[in-house]
Amino acid sequence: MNSDSATRLLRAWLVTAATDFLFASTLAVVAYHSTVARVWQGVASTVLGPASFDGGARTVAIGIAMHCCVALAWTSIFFALYSAWPALRRLVATTAGMLGVAAVYGPLIWVAMSFVVIPLVTKHPLPTITARWIGQAFGHICFVALPMIAVISRGRVAGRVPVTV
DSSP states (O other), X not given: OOHHHHXXXXXXXHHHHHHHHHHHHHHHHHTSOOOHHHHXXXXXXXXXXXXXXXXXXXXXXXXXXXXXXXXXXXXXXXXXXXXXXXXXXXXXXXHHHHHHHXXXXXXXXXXXXXXXXXXXXXXXXOOOOOXXXXXHHXXXXXXXXXXXXXXXXXXXBTTBOOSOO
């Protein structure tokens, strides 16, 4: 990986982590009438269990760190696909293509996390599809996949595929 690629991956990860952090935090307060701390303690609870809700700033920090690790994983997966697949690079070279890929990759992330990763880690049953679940799936289009794809494919010129990725 050259330094431009490493920089794009790092930027995409940080932008993705930040936009999803803001989305989840805002959603917790505005739609779920909860607190920012509680949403990140909830993330920490996937590995720490219910005691995370009594852990104060320490478990908030653990939840945010876990969030950042997950954002890095999904960003790295997309970056690897982008690097290896010329057709994907051509597709996201257009605004419509970028939106289309985000409309698939964002919900795919949410489905994989909620139906595979979280149940495997927590041993809890699969989630129920509710309006809240669907809202999260759609939110992952705008606040996870789209920023990630935009940063990774930045500097693109429609019709021209970068030589080095």
